[in-house]
Amino acid sequence: MLLEFIQQVFAAAAPLAVTVGVIIALLQLRNQNRLRQIDTVMRLFSSFGQESFLHHYRRVTTWKYDTYKAFQKEAGEEDHMSLMVVSVFFENMGLLYKRKLAPLELLDDLLSGPIISSWEKVQPLWIGLRAQYGQAQWAEWFELLNDAIVDRLAQLEGKRPPG
Numbered sequence: 001m002l003l004e005f006i007q008q009v010f011a012a013a014a015p016l017a018v019t020v021g022v023i024i025a026l027l028q029l030r031n032q033n034r035l036r037q038i039d040t041v042m043r044l045f046s047s048f049g050q051e052s053f054l055h056h057y058r059r060v061t062t063w064k065y066d067t068y069k070a071f072q073k074e075a076g077e078e079d080h081m082s083l084m085v086v087s088v089f090f091e092n093m094g095l096l097y098k099r100k101l102a103p104l105e106l107l108d109d110l111l112s113g114p115i116i117s118s119w120e121k122v123q124p125l126w127i128g129l130r131a132q133y134g135q136a137q138w139a140e141w142f143e144l145l146n147d148a149i150v151d152r153l154a155q156l157e158g159k160r161p162p163g
Helices: 002-049 051-061 068-074 077-098 104-133 140-159
Strands: none
Touching: 002 051, 002 077, 002 104, 051 077, 051 104, 068 104, 077 104, 077 140, 104 140
């Protein structure tokens, strides 16, 4: 009698154990995906602190070019290189965001200031380059990321209590 009772308990507990196991596995997979996203962003972000990148970033953020015409007229090879190095970095971050491989909150925490300050400097250049070469998609993910960060910051400012 006791043996039958134990068998019935185990028979009833088996589906419950499988269900609990599946739930735990799903939670671990979800967490693993989140960790992989953070790892991808952090690996790309590590180049942001490298001296070579910082050189280009500083050049871009201190430019005096207010228009594409001024850039065309006065920019040298090093300016073109800096435009590409900085834009490609943020384009990659924007693509990760667009593909939902990088959460906007993480990108905001890491790069909101650099994204906004860089885009302010390069936007007129990319608008001019897009028009000149008929390539509307150039730097599109950089622009998308900038717009998303600006919108997020505006929303956060709107939710902040007066103080």
